[in-house]
Amino acid sequence: MQRPELLAPAGSLAMLDTAFAYGADAVYAGQPRYSLRARNNEFGSLENLQLGIDRAHALGKQFYLVSNVFPHNAKVRTYLADMAPVVALKPDALIMADPGLIDMVREAWPEMPVHLSVQANTVNYATVRFWGKMGVRRIILSRELSLDEIREIREACPEMEIEVFVHGALCIAYSGRCLLSGYFNHRDPNQGTCTNSCRWKYDVKPAEIDATGDATRSDACCNTPTPAAENPASKVYLIEEETRPGQLMPIEEDEHGTYVMNSKDLRAIEHVAKLVEIGVHSLKIEGRTKSPYYVARTCQSYSRAIDDALAGRPLDMRLLAELDGLASRGYTDGFYERHHTQEYQNYLRGHSESDRSQYVGDLTGYGIDGLAEVVVKNKFSVGDRVEVIHPAGNREVAIEAMFKADGTPTAVAPGSGHHVRVKLPAGCEGAFIARFV
Secondary structure (H helix, E strand, C coil): CCCCEEEEECCCHHHHHHHHHCCCCEEEEECHHHCCCCCCCHHHCHHHHHHHHHHHHHCCCEEEEECCCCCCHHHHHHHHHHHHHHHCCCCCEEEECCHHHHHHHHHHCCCCCEEECHHHCCCCHHHHHHHHHCCCCEEECCCCCCHHHHHHHHHHCCCCEEEEEEEECCCCCHHHCCCHHHHHHCCCHHHCCCCCHHHCCEEEEEEEECCCCCEEECCCCCCCCCEECCEEEEEEEEEEECCCCCCEEEEEEECCECCCCCCCEEECHHHHHHHHHHCCCEEEECCCCCCHHHHHHHHHHHHHHHHHHHHCCCCCCHHHHHHHCCCCCCEECCCCCCCCCHHHHHHHCCCCHHHCEEEEEEEEEECCCCCEEEEECCCEECCCEEEEECCCCCEEEECCCEEECCCCECCEECCCCCEEEECCCCCCCCCEEEEEC
16 A cells, blocks of 8 residues: 655644654645635745745655635736746645636646645546546545545546545535625635634524514523524524624524534544555645644644554554644544444544643753743643653653743743743653643
């Protein structure tokens, strides 16, 4: 079996360096104007883009540039001129979705490899073959596919490279084609300005239908809202987003239930062995706006899972606990398995709950007294058991003593913005510190 590429997100040079240090074979980054992450990031400048590509190539790694916007005419007119200096920096591929832009790139730079973005919603082998005829080298398959469907595509199109997502946020609409953000904030997700409206915190209010058919406030109990006039079997509520008090939006519950706008995050580490066996070329982690700690944890865990798969070893259950320590909306394996057995559910719950952890700091160096200097991210205390996460290997230690930056003893590192000095293993500069909870 060939070793699949582990592909990590990079929204900054620090994320790029971290990804490669912790096992990634390639990174993907985007320029804000032409990728679906329009928020500013360090690769909006040609200077940083050059640095990122050069650092990747110096390590024998790959750097893919995301250019997957669905452009309106204004962006089409500027695209080739803006991309010419970018292509000159020699990224290893452009990740694209729009057929018009792909055609323009194939004409202007026929030697530039193109990977088809997940935004293109490729769900069958006929579509894979079509894009192969158009000169596309790799297809990033839709998240809506099962393992069996991926296998069928791989067998039908052995000449094409196949990439799939294994970790990160999931959209509640078909592979990212969501209108919520545009509706609420006039920021179009398909132009890269999604505000993640599906992940906001909402509160439910009781409601009733007035004479005009609109939902209005009700004094009724939340458990007994007035039925909607046009559908006696349905019920109406109002929802309020926590940062928009007083702005109430109606939602409806029918005989099938209430539809909540918040997907769990994808975690498919338990399917890595099957994906390796199928022959998938690249396993992709989502999260260009995440932190270096997120990249370190995910790259390290998925790299180990790939090693285990290639060696014929079962999945190390501790990897599940390590990923549980990341901030998430809870985990799902998405559509990879259509119907889970009870044995499968027990398997996923088999890892130790006591090994979950929280990111608490960065180890930036050591003083002349040998104490580690830690930039605090979350509260931790003397007596806590922590994990020192480092590319050379992780270590577990107990915090025996702690000092403020001025040398004063302290029992607690209160939280973000503080600096403390603690006794930790030597040689772990650049490590992340996580507290077991």
